[in-house]
Amino acid sequence: xxxKLFKFERLQVWELAMDYxxxxxxISNSFPASELYNLQSQIRLAADSIALNISxxxxxxxxxxxxxxxxxxxxxxxxxxxxxxxxxxxRYITEENVNELYSDAFIxxxxxxxxxxxxx
Numbered sequence: 001x002x003x004k005l006f007k008f009e010r011l012q013v014w015e016l017a018m019d020y021x022x023x024x025x026x027i028s029n030s031f032p033a034s035e036l037y038n039l040q041s042q043i044r045l046a047a048d049s050i051a052l053n054i055s056x057x058x059x060x061x062x063x064x065x066x067x068x069x070x071x072x073x074x075x076x077x078x079x080x081x082x083x084x085x086x087x088x089x090x091r092y093i094t095e096e097n098v099n100e101l102y103s104d105a106f107i108x109x110x111x112x113x114x115x116x117x118x119x120x
Contacts, residue, residue: 008058013111017051020104031092043083049076063119070116077109
């Protein structure tokens, strides 16, 4: 791939969010077809929204605007975690399957919050 020309491409938290979205996409493939337009769609949209909001906010002109979009990313991470709980309760995945994703979400939410807290 080319050099990283966009500000968000140089952010570690954006890279983590991109990887996380792919992990969520892959695990949600095991959801039943009846969840295609419900939980599967919701968890994928929320997971993709994490990186999308980081990139959109980083492209803005002001730190307050970037902070706002990082807050949206934080909310999306929480939404993904809630969807993981739903998937466990519905027995689409096991707790063992979700342990890594849960840990990744915790790291991602802390790194995103730390970045947000550095902005004035």
